[in-house]
Amino acid sequence: MKSNVEEIFGSKVFDESVMREKLAKDTFRELEKTIREGKQLNIKIANAVAHAMKEWALEQGATHYTHWFQPMTGVTAEKHDGFINPDKDGKVIMEFSGKELIKGEPDASSFPNGGLRATFEARGYTAWDPTSYAFIKNGVLCIPTAFCSYSGHALDKKTPLLRSMQAINKQALRIVKLFGNDDVQTIKTTVGPEQEYFLVDQKYYEQRKDLIYTGRTLFGAPCPKGQELEDHYFGTIKSRVQEFMSDLNQELWKLGILAKTEHNEVAPAQHELAPIFTTTNIATDHNQLTMELIQRVAKKHGLVALLHEKPFEGINGSGKHNNFSLSTDTGINLLEPGDTPHENAQFLVFLAAIIKAVDEHQDLLRLSVATAGNDHRLGANEAPPAIISIFLGDELTAVLKAIEEEKPYDGKEKELMKIGATVLPKFPKDSTDRNRTSPFAFTGNKFEFRMPGSNASIAGCNIVLNTVIADEIEKFANILEAADNFDTTLHALIKDTIKNHKRIIFNGNGYDDSWVKEAESRGLLNLKTTPDALPYFKTKENIELFERQKVLSKEEVQSRYEILMDEYEKQINIEALTMLDIAKKDILPAASKFSKELTDTITNKKAIGIDLTYELETAKKVSEYLTEAYQALITLEKDVEKLHEIDDFEKSAFYVRDFIIQDMAALRKPCDKLEVVTSNEDWPFPTYGKLLFSI
Template sequence: MPINENVSDLFGSKVFNSGVMRKRLPKHIYASLLKTMKEDLPLEENVAEVVANAMKDWALELGATHYTHWFQPMTGITAEKHDAFINPTEDGKVIMEFSGKELIKGEPDASSFPSGGLRATFEARGYTAWDPTSYAFIKGTTLYIPTIFCSYSGEVLDKKTPLLRSMQALNTHAVRILKLFGKDDVKKVTSTIGAEQEYFLIEREMYKQRKDLILSGRTLFGAKPPKGQEMETHYFGKIRGRVAAYMADLDQELWSLGIASKTRHNEVAPAQHELAPIFANTNIATDNNQLIMEFMQRVAYRHDLACLLHEKPFDFVNGSGKHNNFSMSTNTGENLLEPGKNPVENKQFLLFLCAVIEAVYKYSEMLRITVASAGNDHRLGANEAPPAIVSVFLGEQLTAALKSIETGKPVSEAKDLVMELGVNSLPKFIIDATDRNRTSPFAFTGNKFEFRMLGSNQSISGPNITINTIVADVLKDYADILEKADNFDTALDTLLQNSVKACKNVVFNGNNYSDEWVEEAARRGLPNLKTTPEALAEFTSEKNVKLFERHNIFTPAEMDSRYEIHLEEYIKTINIEALTMLNLAKREISPAVVTYTKEVVDTLIAKKACGDAIDISAEATLVERLSKLSGDLIKAIDALETTLAGVKDCDSAQAEANYSCEKVIPAMETLRVVADALEEIVAEKYWPFPTYEDILFYV
């Protein structure tokens, strides 16, 4: 694809979007489909057949030969099964056909996807159903149709269905609130997301030599390099030529799919980068983020690079997150989290602001759960990402506004401040009302909230299902109160005051990385669920189950299933990592150490033979250290094997997860310490795989 291709022509050229539909569909069909997309109305029966035929003709013109129902099972990645458009004819030829039935429904095998006990292995039938609110697109020679995924008996087996349900719940109760403010023209409220994506790029040849990266996504061994990120020169630094070429190629691919990739830059750690798209409807943003991650890795391969999306691929430097920027918009174009010039007087804004704060306060455990994973446990709270304590940053202006609500005392009206830089030729500009707090897990950043705890490789659906649902839950309570009030203004003031008083402990504008905050948060009664097993133990609490059941997001059985799936994923991840460590330690590191030790011993013997005048202290000391660490390595290998075998004695998935966290991970860490110490003294030519300085500082 030529880099200089006209971007406006390229953008969305592989998407069956509204512009394509308007040209290819009869007016009444297009109008009907648009109502379904914009107003969440049921799809009319005659629409699917016409849409399917137009979609097929468009796809064929772009070189497609197959179609697939593209869905998001509970693996966290996407799934697809390709079927050709061909249909045999009597004369031995084929015609290209695609029916409305094929568009609406597919039947993939559901037995091999995670179900958390919802389905027995022999219960194989599953259904995919077209999601008309997310555009179909072309990838390669296949038409991709976004769909939901459920079992034969109706259990939800995917991440899209509950996301759509949560958006519907938020819409229902946000519209109720806006009608009380006289906004009768608002027919729909949609949550919108901008998901910033961090990632590492390394040489593909280096990647291929690291089995731990291939099998687990992160380096399980690796001594601290002489240089890491301490010079602070990589962040926003000059982008290397081959990385810039990769980024340009990636943008081209994403733009053709209608994904508005907007910003690209170097991140803090060496070899780390970030991509940020423009905001989109949460459903579409979630689909887009899955494609962004896929194409990051596809395009990297073309450039002889490997894209790493693990939360912590390297120790000693920052890991990668995904910043989930959340807001709410109406069909009339209003951002409900826009403070306006005087937030203190903007009661509608203050209500939605308080609703988000109260939601975070009431359901902080659930928010923590949505970002819990074995990989993210290495990152959260490590002076590079927010801690496991969920708090809200508002900044001075909004904190003062809430203080005014709580106390009833007025605050001075906010005035624009002009930045004076002391150089006449430089332009003056207005300073933002608040600074940014990069340490906060849930920070207000002007007209949106930024949830910063997500791991870089996870689907954003889980966190946004929860954010939508908890905000909808609070808005429902607010609407129930205000709709019954005799005096709306008085009831609103009382409601806001009560909310601020009840939830102010969750607001914190300081340094979330500090030890002092951990102590202060405990005094405030804020949960600190440090590990994934601790967090998951809260998943099926009565409060959480009732929340999702109340808004028709999950049934209790579906909550139980997701709890089991998350536990199983954690246990399997730790098991794979431990087995990979054992494999590398026994088959690569230990033999390399033995070979190098033999060379040093041979040198020692040869020097001894030359007589007492020859100094052998260096070789003798090195042999002693190698022998000691070699023995420690074997002990650590044996200890990890013994500890890993103990998992089978656990009597529940939660117990297995707890054991993996409390016993297996420490045994893995002990093995790593020994191996990393050996890496620092074994000659480079003997070490069996590339080191951190080899990987992170490529040209």
């Protein structure tokens, strides 16, 4: 008998098995071929597929379809169209054509485009990405699509992601062919994103304007217990959370998402969900859906899921570890060191290319994870610092050192590391003591990029990873293909790469202050904030790189730069306005009321001559913090006004970084002090204690 999981898995996905069942044999074969070769779908096939898709969707109770796409801001977008069409005699028929499957024309004007549509063409269209299956969500048939302008500019995240996968496929194929793997036809990148999030009780959430408007707490004093006992991590999952998780798993499985592990995280109320890895563009679609479902399913359980990178000050933030590798269609993981000298040599080429790519493009990797929210997290002793470095572990580092210095490797047996001739020692694959402070860690057969924030789309960082790695592999392939003596050229290439780029390798504690100094002396970048990082996007070298790899055009880079800078400014502007609102209407009046209660008591008590120490000292403190808070509020208010007068997106972002953020911190401080002295009864919203420990 099939288990419930086997039965429901993929039940809402128009996947290969459904296609095989619903499509005529040759239609299915043609579709398969188009998908494999990444070609355009011809209209005859499209009509047949659309018909089958519609029949299947109707069986599942769907009435509408949508082109589901990922605009340049983090969310996904959909516009629902009915299958319904009028027929003769006032009846209706349900229709869906190949044309409607392949191409849609959403009203593109309301999506941010960073000047692209203004300069070029006003309309945009969506086009089916047949490599990602259609699925049913909320009774709507969703067709994963790319979103472009009529002049061919990508207005979304999927298009450049697919282009970057093509770039890496093309270059990596050249390398594996050099190693005689002629049977390989495609190489795809694979990703398994670990998703962290917080769960809070909906009734408390609804009393926090800061969570409602900004997704994070803008005020809040630490509560008596934090995460110091680490008792939440791998602790038992509370029953309410467990029920939510089972429900969530069911929903994810129906969509064919391989949700695999779930556990508590270090911080109270923090959890993690990890799927089994899959091809990058599908992993990206799935992660967007996962984030949506986490939030939707939580609501059903009276919970609210916070996907913000740093919902609580002083408590760990949430990340999204991007585990990635490269895999051939013959099933070989190219970051698996392998067992033979031959496999080892090929592994070392990819490893060296990645080391070089990460060292040379620290700027791009950093900016691929730059958001206002993630700025709070990176470098806050809970997540990797804003400095990019690679963790390889002691064994692999020692091997590379031996290669570089042409000295025997000092493992169990002393061996001269001759690439292609000696076998590499075994590296521990999943040792639990591995370095969790590194932003970019080799974990035995894959790399884990740990900087992305929890609410980011993984498209951004994977576009960059694929592009920079493809570019280095291309250079390597050029050298190796032209070599007279393959073995000596290969050896020299790897040796030189290690020598020139070893500064990026760091196995020590990334949370340690001494690393910041050390990194500086190694010449590594330390881009602390989003506006520090983003301008690197549009340097001449980086634009040339994206154009060379055919991932983004100059205009597409410029538009993304504008959108990201703008998003940063807008996000913090909303936070500043929310702070002003809460401070003015809730915190200061509450503290003032409390102060009146105290002074009333003082007057009354004085009359009968009893001790007034508590009331007097507290009233004094309240009035001192009130004044401090009020002054900070006025400063923030004035600076926000000034911000609104700036009409240049770059200047606005820098102004936010240099003034608004500081003003916000200055306002938070006295307000949090007020929370500590004010009576619970008078405090206007739930405290950290309630938010973090009530489920």
